[in-house]
Amino acid sequence: MAQDTSTPAERxxxxxxxxxxAGALALAFGTDMTTATVQCGDCDDxxxxxxxxxxxxxxxxxxRCPACGATEIVLTEIRGRIGLHVRRVTAISFA
Amino acid sequence: MSVTAGFGGRRGDDDERLPPGQYRVDDFPVLTAGPTPLVETDSWALTVRDDQVERTWSWDEFTALEVESVTTDIHCVTHWSKFDTQWAGVSVATLLDEAGVRDDAPYAQVYCYGGYTTNLPVEDLVDRVALVAHTFDGDPLEVEHGGPARLLVPHLYLWKSAKWIRGIRLVDHDQPGFWESAGYHNHGDPWLEQRYAGD
Amino acid sequence: MLRWRQATVTQRIAETDSATTLVLDVPGWTTHRAGQHVDLRLTAPDGYQATRSYSVASAPARPLAITVQRVDDGEVSPFLADVARPGTAVEVRGPVGGWFVWEPNTTDRVVLLAGGSGIVPLASMLRHRRRLGDPTPFHLVYSARTPDRILYRDELAATTEGEHVVITLTGDDIPPDWDGETGRVDAQTLRRHLPAPSGGLTYVCGPTAFVEAAAASLAVLGYGPTTIRTERFG
Structure with missing residues (x-):
């Protein structure tokens, strides 16, 4: 396991x-996303x-990125409609 | 959409102090969009600036400014309201005066420790009650509620009252903040139920 | 296509004083995989809606069942645990989640670590194994505060060949007749009850603090991070 360099607040x-x-992302992408891999736009993790x-x-x-805490995606579900707001993401690879 | 028999949510309170769609709580729910930033007061600073001037206060300088106290109801877009909350801090109008920023900038951007941002018209900060609050219920503001200091703009939904405030920048062009750019209303007046963009 | 579907409660089962299993009938439902969850939505007469996620408790191909632990100041769980009864209509969406799932014949052995109601999706995996007669060895360590918070107690105790089930109590008042484990799940507890870390997959589910602590303990024992799947429910 990688060394834990987080601050107490991040833990x-x-x-x-x-x-x-899983549910909201499956609606947004049309497929299960929990197995997808994301690259953080701030720290590249x-x-x-x-x-x-x-x-x-x-x-x-x-x-948020589990390594650096950057906001990767903000999801909203407003009146039954999913809003997907991609913030600090460089790449998403589908499993 | 179909109604679930017997489910009333938490609402149904007709109190005229409650904006539409709100229910009353007596505790103080802790909402956060990210990890709680721990900022010690000896490394804390608050900056107010426009395109010309910039003024930064250390914690000691900030807490030496004139203190204003307010008792007010607060309203969260997630439907809870809390009555008669007691706050103390420095009025934003005082901070803008002390900083010497221009008085004709129409918009303010608020930025925070932890990266959160929000935006609001300057008139909501200077024509109404608006504080950078450091005290709640007579005690130093707890970190989960935004301490050492948070913005308090009680006439707007509470996401505008940014926790862990680090600075205010006055600008000519409005720029949506963290929630405002994710489908939430740009202004957020609870009495007009401005929850989402387009409300 | 994933969408909200009308569901009707067909059965309620009191699991403990504070937890209830609801069996749901959902026309058009596709069966779930063991470990998946569903999103459940309630709508008040004035249009107010509340959505929550619940792990599926039942085995795949069995009627959809969720187990709801009542959170006293909650908005949804008191309704589901105390008010909902056969005939109550709710909406569900799913099943969702493709990461925290177990499929038979995919791994040499399975380790399950549950904290509190984190047992629910792991129980689905165990039920799946029993229902199919799958021979994959299962090792379950389940942490509960007090005996009256243990979900599916008799069912878990009825182990079949290849199953190792350990329940540890973490509360202050351990009853004198308790002969199981006590104390939080740490590296020492796990070393006593888990096999050496070779092959297999480990599933950890519970409150965030439990999952973080359990994952750290697994690391101490040498379980590789890529063999551990976690699900935190806050």
């Missing part, structure tokens, strides 16, 4: 993980969507 337990976005840190206790759903 907070306020997040869940990318599995929680590559990780499964399932391994990302996801914040749900906020107005929308925020998917």
């Amino acid at each position: 907070s337990t306020a997040h869940v993980d990318g599995n929680a976005l 590559r990780h499964r969507v399932a391994a990302t840190h996801v914040y749900l206790r906020c107005p929308g759903m925020v998917m």
